Amino acid sequence: MPSLAVMKVLMRELMTSQRVQRTPEPDLVMDDPEKVADYTAAGRENGVMAPVYLFHSAQISRVIRSGDTVLDLACGPANQLVQVARLNPDCQFIGVDLSEEMLDKAEGLIAEQGIRxxxxxxxxxxxxxxFANHSMDAVMSTMALHHLPHTGVLQETCKEAARVLKPGGGVYMADFGRLKSAESIDYFAHQYDHRQPALFTLDYFYSLNAAFSLDDLKAAAAVFGGDVRVLSTFLVPFMVVIMSQPRRDLPPAVQTGLQQLKDALPDYHQVDLADMRTFFRLGGVASPMLS
Ligand SMILES: C[S@@+](CC[C@H](N)C(=O)[O-])C[C@H]1O[C@@H](n2cnc3c(N)ncnc32)[C@H](O)[C@@H]1O
Structure with missing residues (x-):
């Protein structure tokens, strides 16, 4: 059951006449060492992003298949990518990012965990x-599209992803969606103040203000064709996914890996994960496992 505070946000979003304008990220490419370090830490060792990564790992694992080559768009420090790659050792992954600083962090994690x-x-x-036309079996991206400067670049990104994807390939691209009211953005940005560095809160605040609207994301994703849907959290598109139909049932080894990761989460992250599952399920995105 969502908390009273979250229910208030939902009510406000449904009733408000506000329409916060999009403000692009001040750092489109994340190169500032301190911000990169905070963002990286947030995704590791039960950081604030841990339940989000786990949710996406389960979803991504359904749109890829054994033997696939998978492109991760804006992989950042590879927290998500490494988790998916560990769960799916029979797939090959390519992570692309513009930031040297992020790629350094990613390289460090890959080396530390012996990922091949x-x-x-x-x-x-x-x-x-x-990358050649139709060279990828699947394309993934998490929490990155809002870093693009405007809808034209968002559309170009989806066009490029569709070009490199094989026909019938897997797609899973997740990001924040734009909220209507400044108060709602404030609520989510500060929700976990006690669990995260101040710089991460600020970064999160910028991210929510830079999020594209559900309509922008739908317009850009149309290039993938009818099999790829754009779905969001129920009632309020706080989070949005551009996703193809699942291409397989989760293999037992992946199920076990996901379960172990979930069991290792502290209780407060289990609550966050359950909320995320509920809001996405009601929005039409069923999550395998993780119950
Ligand atoms: C918030 S991070 C997300 C990283 C990762 N996908 C995750 O889920 O943790 C956003 C990333 O997008 C990268 N980025 C921004 N614009 C980009 C672009 N045009 N091309 C490639 N990477 C970009 C940034 O450098 C940063 O690493």
Whole structure:
């Protein structure tokens, strides 16, 4: 059951006449060492992002198949990518990011964990000319599209992703959606103040203000064709996913891996994960496992 505070946010979003304008991220590419360090820490060792990554890992694992080559758009410090790659050792992953600082962190994590199925490339996700048409079995991206400067680049990014994807390939791209009211943005930005560094809160605040609207994301994702849907959390598109139909049932080894990761989460993250599952399920995104 969502908390009273979250219910208030939902009511406000449904009733408000406000329409907060999008403000692009001040740091489109994340190169500031301190911010990169905070963001990286938030995704590791039960940081505030842990339940979010786990939710996405389960979803991504359903749109990829054994033997696939998977492109991660704006992989950042590879917290998400490493988790998915560990769960799916029979797939090959390529992470692309524009930030040297992020790619350094990603390299460090990959080395630390002895991961062998990830390759990193420096590049911009709206120009995937390094990759041939129909060369990828699947495309993934998490919490990154809001870093793009405007809808034109968002559309170009989806166009490029669709170009490199094989027909019938898997798609899972998740990001924040734009909230209507400034108070709601404030609520979510500060919700976990006690569990995260101040700089991460500020970064999160900027991210929510830079989120594209559900309509912008739907317009950009239309290039993938009818099999790819754009779905969001129930009632309020706080989080949005652009996703293809699942391409398989989760193999037992992946199920076990996900379960172990979930069991290792502290109780407060289990609550966050349950809320995320509920809001997405009601929005039409069923989550395998993780119950
Ligand atoms: C908030 S991080 C998300 C990282 C990762 N996907 C995750 O889920 O943790 C956003 C990332 O997008 C990268 N980025 C921003 N614009 C980009 C672009 N045009 N091309 C490639 N990467 C970009 C930033 O450098 C940063 O690493």
């Amino acid at each position: 199925n990830i390759e990193l490339r420096k590049g911009s996700i709206d120009d995937l000319s390094a």
